[in-house]
Amino acid sequence: MxxxxxxxxxxxxxxxxxxxxxxxxxxxxxxxxxxxxxxxxxxxxxxxxxxxxxxxxxxxxxxxxxxxxxxxxxxxxxxxxxxIGVSPQEINLDKFLTVEEVLTYHAGYYGVEKKKAKERAEELLERFELVGKRKQRVSTLSGGMKRRVLFARALMHDxxxxxxxxxxxxxxxxxxxxxxxxxxxxxxxxxxxxxxxxxxxxxxxxxxxxxxxxxxxxxxxxxxxxxxxxxxxxxxxxxxxxxxxxxxxx
Amino acid sequence: MLADRSFRTLLSREVLRFTRIWVQTIVPPLLTSLLYLVVFGVALGTRIQEVNGVPYLEYILPGVALMSLITGSHMNSSWSVFDAKRERYIDEVLISPMSDLQIALAYSLGGTLRGLIMGAGVLVVGIPFVGVTVEHPGLLLLIGVLSSFTFASLGTMVGAMANRVDQISFLTNVVVQPLAFLGGVFYSVEMLPGALRTATLFDPIFYMVDAARYATLETSDLNPYPTLGIVLLLAVLAFTGAWWAMNRGPNLRY
Missing domain, CATH: 3.40.50.300 (P-loop containing nucleotide triphosphate hydrolases)
Incomplete structure (x- = not known):
């Protein structure tokens, strides 16, 4: 049954x-x-x-x-x-972090181990065409770019x-x-x-x-x-x- | 469970924040403290020979270091929490699998570390400059950690409760700074008239400065061990407040 x-x-x-x-x-x-x-x-x-x-x-x-x-x-x-992953309506990215750090720190908050988080970040940076921006602080990004980071962030912890x-x-x-x-x-x-x-x-x-x-x-x-x-x-x-x-x- | 990966990540984010903006968070307060030593210690110190049998410059060193520590710790967590709340990226932390206890503790410990760096910075430069040896380094570290944690927790609480920027500066300018100045950093309470002496006993910073002075110079107004108990109690109270505020603060979880 x-x-x-x-x-x-x-x-x-x-x-x-x-x-x-x-x-x-x-x-x-x-x-x-x-x-x-x-x-x-x-x-x-x-x-x-x-x-x-x-x-x-x-x-x-x-x-x-x-x-x-x-x-x-x-x-x-x-x-x-x-x-649960959330991509919120209002952009709320941690202004002290770079694009890559936003992703890896998020994974950390959800208990994802470092190596796995790095691999996942790599995958999502590529997927959202953010590789060239990885070392850039999120506060310096355009609106559309921020939206992509927000989206990638929501997916970081699977x-x-x-x-x-x-x-x-x-x-x-x-x-x-x-x-x-x-x-x-x-x-x-x-x-x-x-x-x-x-x-x-x-x-x-x-x-x-x-x-x-x-x-x-x-x-x-x-x-x-x-x-x-x-x-x-x-x-x-x-x-x-x-x-x-x-x-x-x- | 308490110190799990989620918690450690938030704590390391807190450290990253203040080290990344070190020109703003570490250099100016350190410079201010050294100026205190130069202006009060060297310039005025030539007129004030000794306090409780200790040369004036030596006498004020532990208190100046502690003032720097307290300023660093409460400002770090109050601004960090308030900024995160104002720009809503605190939501990312609030909806993560962390408990409010873990969140409050990570922010408070981040501030504690910043405070300890500030206090240690003053001692590292001040000790050779003044020429003293720390009598009880273990006790001094303990007082430093507890004081820093107390004020970092207070900062977390105010950051979580605040709705406007001026409420954060109120904490620094109207609460902490006057308490620090009246906390016996630059004089012994024995030098005060009766009423002011009694009033000083209600200043939490007085107990911290007094215990730090005992640990460094073996001279103090009070017996350091009961004082340590008072500081511990203050730390527990302040952190309970931080935890409560993280759970109940306006515009956090509504």
């Missing part, structure tokens, strides 16, 4: 109220199957980043539970966090679940396509990906399953094709407008 496959991410009845009284998450439940390319869409302030932050314990939820590959994100935080929070914001078209190609390749190799994006065509192109979030609640969730069918829509953009319009209209 086969045991039930473990979800990469299982969020149950998550509620998060900020100190100013804003309810960012209003009982969100979400399950992302292992190996899935999952999209989380919604307008600004819908709760996307709050959800990610609650999983990685940057935000403290009021109630609810989070499991990452069966590990409780709170009680077994070391195991859970080790499996996460099993990758959060990409608006990864292509402010990125030129060429890099965006390269990133897409690489993300897809990673997903095919088994990495579970949760993507938040404002570019709906990006979500349509990449994601197998999509959840729409608004006002801290999941408004709709299905496979890419399932959503289009359910809302008699030609594109995810149309689904998005219908769902958000319906929500806005009460």
């Amino acid at each position: 086969m045991s039930e496959p473990v979800s990469a991410l299982k969020v149950e009845k998550l509620r998060k109220t900020y100190s100013n009284g804003l309810v960012a998450l209003d009982g969100v439940s979400l399950e992302v199957a292992a190996g899935r390319f999952f999209g989380l869409l919604g307008p600004n302030g819908a709760g996307k980043t709050s959800l990610i932050n609650s999983v990685v314990s940057l935000a403290r939820p009021d109630s609810g539970s989070v499991e990452v590959f069966g590990k409780d994100a709170h009680r077994e935080f070391r195991e859970a966090r080790r499996m 996460p099993k679940l990758l959060f990409l929070d608006e990864p292509t914001a402010g990125v030129d078209v060429e890099l965006r396509y390269k990133l897409w190609e690489y993300i897809r390749e990673l997903n095919h190799a088994g990495l579970t990906i949760l993507l938040t994006t404002h570019y709906l065509e990006e979500a349509e192109e990449l994601c197998e399953e999509i959840a729409l979030i608004n006002d801290g609640q999941i408004a709709a969730q299905d496979t890419n094709a399932g959503l289009k069918e359910r809302y008699a829509a030609e594109s995810i953009e149309e689904v998005y407008l219908k769902v958000m319009g319906r929500v806005a209209g009460g």
Whole structure:
């Protein structure tokens, strides 16, 4: 008899109220199957980043539970966090470090041994065309270059679940396509990906399953094709407008 | 578990930070301390013959070294944590598999090392210049480590709690510097009138300076061993504060 496959991410009845009284998450439940390319869409302030932050314990939820590959994100935080990679929306690179150091120090924070970290850094520097910049301080890089470093950093400790929070914001078209190609390749190799994006065509192109979030609640969730069918829509953009319009209209 | 690879990496990052900007972090404070020795010790010292039977320049050396250590330790961790928080790269550390205890300890020990380098720097230059031998080097090291750790922890706490740059400079200019000046670096409490003498007993830096002076010159206002207990207690309190702040500080985990 086969045991039930473990979800990469299982969020149950998550509620998060900020100190100013804003309810960012209003009982969100979400399950992302292992190996899935999952999209989380919604307008600004819908709760996307709050959800990610609650999983990685940057935000403290009021109630609810989070499991990452069966590990409780709170009680077994070391195991859970080790499996997660985050490429955040805002660039937050350690300004005292060089490109190469950003990668190797990150690996160290996740307990990856030095030799392995060096090999992995080499691989990612090449992959993201950063070899020529390796000795350069990150603070001196252009925006697009910083974005690449951010992305490579998230992959340094070989996460099993990758959060990409608006990864292509402010990125030129060429890099965006390269990133897409690489993300897809990673997903095919088994990495579970949760993507938040404002570019709906990006979500349509990449994601197998999509959840729409608004006002801290999941408004709709299905496979890419399932959503289009359910809302008699030609594109995810149309689904998005219908769902958000319906929500806005009460 | 506490000193695992994650922790050691953050600690080595802290050391890398201050050694990389050594022109800013190590040279100016060292120069300031040496100026104290020259100005207070040599210039004024010719007018003040001895304190408690010790030549004035010798008398102030341990305190000046300790002042340098305290300045280095608290500034290192307060700025490091505050900078990381202001530019949000502290998030990388907060979402890593490290516990808040490990994070607070790594930042505090980074500051402790910087403080020890600053204090040792003053002694290395000052000892041949003044011409003393350290009476109890082990005890001096112990006092140095505990004092440095106390103020590095205080720095970690303030860095984690601060929302604005001026709160960091408040710690340096309004809290630490006055306490250091009033902590008996340049005089013996015996020389003070009664009320000021009592007030000095509430200055934590006084205990550190006094114990360091005993360890170096075997002269002090208080018995050094109970003093060591007070310094140890201060270290524990300050680090508890740092740990709490790393967990509860505003805009860290919200």
